[in-house]
Amino acid sequence: xxxxxxxxxxxxxxxxxxxxxxxxxxxxxxxxxxxxxxxxxxxxxxxxxxxxxxxxxxxxxxxxxxxxxxxxxxxxxxxxxxxxxxxxxxxxxxxxxxxxxxxxxxxxxxxxxxxxxxxxxxxxxxxxxxxxxxxxxxxxxxxxxxxxxxxxxxxxxxxxxxxxxxxxxxxxxxxxxxxxxxxxxxxxxxxxxxxxxxxxxxxxxxxxxxxxxxxxxxxxxxxxxxxxxxxxxxxxxxxxxxxxxxxxxxxxxxxxxxxxxxxxxxxxxxxxxxxxxxxxxxxxxxxxxxxxxxxxxxxxxxxxxxxxxxxxxxxxxxxxxxxxxxxxxxxxxxxxxxxxxxxxxxxxxxxxxxxxxxxxxxxxxxxxx
Numbered sequence: 507x508x509x510x511x512x513x514x515x516x517x518x519x520x521x522x523x524x525x526x527x528x529x530x531x532x533x534x535x536x537x538x539x540x541x542x543x544x545x546x547x548x549x550x551x552x553x554x555x556x557x558x559x560x561x562x563x564x565x566x567x568x569x570x571x572x573x574x575x576x577x578x579x580x581x582x583x584x585x586x587x588x589x590x591x592x593x594x595x596x597x598x599x600x601x602x603x604x605x606x607x608x609x610x611x612x613x614x615x616x617x618x619x620x621x622x623x624x625x626x627x628x629x630x631x632x633x634x635x636x637x638x639x640x641x642x643x644x645x646x647x648x649x650x651x652x653x654x655x656x657x658x659x660x661x662x663x664x665x666x667x668x669x670x671x672x673x674x675x676x677x678x679x680x681x682x683x684x685x686x687x688x689x690x691x692x693x694x695x696x697x698x699x700x701x702x703x704x705x706x707x708x709x710x711x712x713x714x715x716x717x718x719x720x721x722x723x724x725x726x727x728x729x730x731x732x733x734x735x736x737x738x739x740x741x742x743x744x745x746x747x748x749x750x751x752x753x754x755x756x757x758x759x760x761x762x763x764x765x766x767x768x769x770x771x772x773x774x775x776x777x778x779x780x781x782x783x784x785x786x787x788x789x790x791x792x793x794x795x796x797x798x799x800x801x802x803x804x805x806x807x808x809x810x811x812x813x814x815x816x817x818x819x820x821x822x823x824x825x826x827x828x829x830x831x832x833x834x835x836x837x838x839x840x841x842x843x844x845x846x847x848x849x850x851x852x853x854x855x856x857x858x859x860x861x862x863x864x865x866x867x868x869x870x871x872x873x874x875x
Contacts (some may be wrong), residue, residue, distance in 0.1 A: 512539025512849060517587050517691065518869055520596050521545065521577065522605035522612075524552045526673055527708065528634050529573040532604050534692030535687065537848025543596065543864060544577040544855065551581070551857040562838060566854065573680075575840045581858030584615045591622070592865065597622055597629070602687055606634040609641045623699035630690050632683050632704040641798055645708040647673040654712035655730070662734045679711040728793030729795040741787035742766075742798050745824070750806040753796075756820040760784060765817040770801045778868075 517540040521532040528551065529544070536542040546552055554572070558567035582589040594617065597603055603622070605612065613616065619631045636645015651657050651669045661668035683706040695702060713720070719730050722738060730738070735754075737743035742763075743756050757763050760783055767776040775797055780786040787794045802810060807823050814821040836842045840850045863870065 510620060514664045514691075515539035517541070517602065517659075518600045519543070519602045519604065520593075520600045522593075522603060522607070523634060524606065525554055526573060526676035527679040527683065528604050529554075530677060531632070531634070531683040532577065532652075532682070533575060533689070534669075534684045534844075534846055534848070535574050535602070537844040537850070539848070540576075540602075541869065542577040543860075543869070544574065544579050545582050545593065546579055548581040548583050548858065551579075554699065555857065564856070566856070568628055571839065571854045574840050576848075576851050577855055578852075578860035578864065579855035579858055581861050584617075585613075590616055593617060595868060596864075600629065600634065602630045602689075604632045604634070604683065604687075606645075608644065619703055620699065623702055627699075628674060628695045630687060630695060630702050630704065632687055632706065634679060634683055635705070635707045637709045638707050647676045647708065648714050650675045650708045654709060655716060655719075659730045659732050662733050663732045665734075667732070675708050675712045675715075678715050679706060679708045682706050682711045682714075736795075739788065740783055740784060741791050741794055744795070746799050746802045748802050748805060748807040752824045753802065753807045753810055754822045754824065755814065756803075756822075757784075758820065762819050763787070766798075766814065766819050769813040769817055769819075770798075771804060776801075839859065 514535055519532055519535050519540045519542045521542050521544040523529055532542050552570060554570040555567055557569040560568045582593060584590060623629055623631055635641060636643050636650065648669055657667035657669055662668065686704045686706055690704060722732050735745040740758060745752050745754055757766055767773040770776060780790055781794050811821050811823060834843055839853050
């Protein structure tokens with residue numbers, strides 16, 4: 507593919523973030539063609555370089571590899587005057603800066619976002635923080651999942667609160683940051699400096715992602731509950747056991763309910779007038795679910811999936827991650843394929859791999875590898 511045809515091929519991004527949300531954001535921009543320079547601490551690098559095992563044959567952690575393709579790595583010491591000058595020169599020619607430092611850290615190094623934005627009327631600066639009001643608190647996905655209400659609604663109803671296995675708050679925040687940057691690029695950068703300083707927080711993204719759960723609480727005035735693998739507003743919408751393995755059935759409307767009934771062995775008990783609407787099925791949840799469950803035990807998951815697929819009922823076998831990845835072009839080096847239509851142009855960099863060329867030529871005109 508001609509990389510100059512990628513939508514962000516003329517955009518320069520200085521990535522001064524670390525861990526997950528910021529690096530994911532800049533990787534997405536890199537997937538879309540942006541020239542991304544990742545700034546890392548000498549000898550240590552991004553925190554996630556040490557987050558393992560597993561490590562690959564080169565000693566790179568799988569965690570780091572997952573969010574750092576399509577970047578060049580510059581090892582730079584903010585305590586060193588010449589490195590600070592180098593970073594200032596890179597910022598002067600950048601289109602976007604992404605960082606997640608605690609307040610005051612960059613200012614003490616002469617890399618003040620306000621000053622930089624005032625100096626360059628086209629620069630976009632995206633700060634990713636943990637919390638909207640408590641700026642000095644470090645933001646970590648797990649803690650934000652706890653405080654945002656996510657864990658209170660995740661897990662079995664009678665069990666303990668549970669976090670999501672994926673650091674989903676970080677993932678959503680990284681995507682929100684990328685959306686904010688793309689909107690600013692499209693909307694034009696001839697705006698006041700304060701409007702070009704984009705501020706995205708983990709807590710803000712987590713709260714917004716509560717969507718219908720939040721709205722249920724707002725409408726009823728009652729707090730949300732844990733539903734395990736069931737759904738607060740839809741029935742049947744959960745995991746069922748079949749004759750051989752678990753199966754998810756996700757009936758989202760009354761038409762799909764009728765379609766489900768049409769392929770069950772004994773549809774007549776499922777034709778009760780009360781169950782004809784979703785509201786009725788939610789009201790009579792236990793009896794409805796028990797009746798469906800009894801039917802599903804008569805066949806295996808593959809047989810039910812074929813039947814339900816044929817009539818348009820959303821259904822899915824519960825697979826392992828390895829099973830799911832078999833259907834993708836995922837790579838042990840460059841990760842899961844781009845979800846935004848981007849292209850893998852270079853693998854995740856070794857620490858400081860491109861320091862010499864960047865110190866010599868700045869942004870230059872790097873060749874994709």
